[in-house]
Amino acid sequence: MQAGRRFLLKGGAALALLVALPKALLAAVWPQKAFLSTDGGLALSALLGTNQTIRSDEITLKLPEIAENGAVVPVTVGTSLENVESISIVVEKNPRPLAATFEIMPGVFPNISSRIKMAETSRVMAVVKTDSGIYSTSKVVKVTLGGCA
């Protein structure tokens, strides 16, 4: 919890620099600034307009406790929150923390599995944007052999 908050707060100073992009612009455009950011908080700010998230028990983040191969770490994010607009995965210690963001259209179950790379042991955060707010949960994954991320 504490580490997660600090991670989020780090990017706070940069909030002032942010120009909120119109939502429509974000859809179907690869969010380059967010993906190239080297800081998780800044990446979230660039992606969602804020790096302040509400911790939620209604998000499940399935990850191995120990990943032997950082190049292939299976991840599943699911949530019982309603009206989900996007699900994003942030690996705090990756050189570029934002790994992926999934835009969820109406009718899609907010439950997605994929595989990500992790450079080293790190906290992984799942961020769920709904029409009522931005929620998150996180988990630490120990990486035995780092995957170039």
Added chain:
Amino acid sequence: MASKIKIKTRLSDDVAEIKSLILHPMETGARKDPDTGELVPRHHITQLIFANNGEAVMVANFSTAVSRNPYINFRFRGAKAGDTLRVSWVDNLGGTDELETVLS
């Protein structure tokens, strides 16, 4: 060239489950070629789109931190037998691929 998109779909009632694997190197740009010692340029899928009967259901945006040969699994409601599901992707070097499959 054969498509490098592999997809499995399963329809139960109006829910379609999609499992898709894309063959793509997803190079980070930080890896050295073991033979030449030179950096392999960054080469990764940026956007992967699933559309059912022309309507987008899922847009996945990727960084280099999605594993080689990206895999994605999700489900959506409102599908029926005979629907055409189209998968397409673009990468940062302008590469692209697409595949259509009929839900059954």
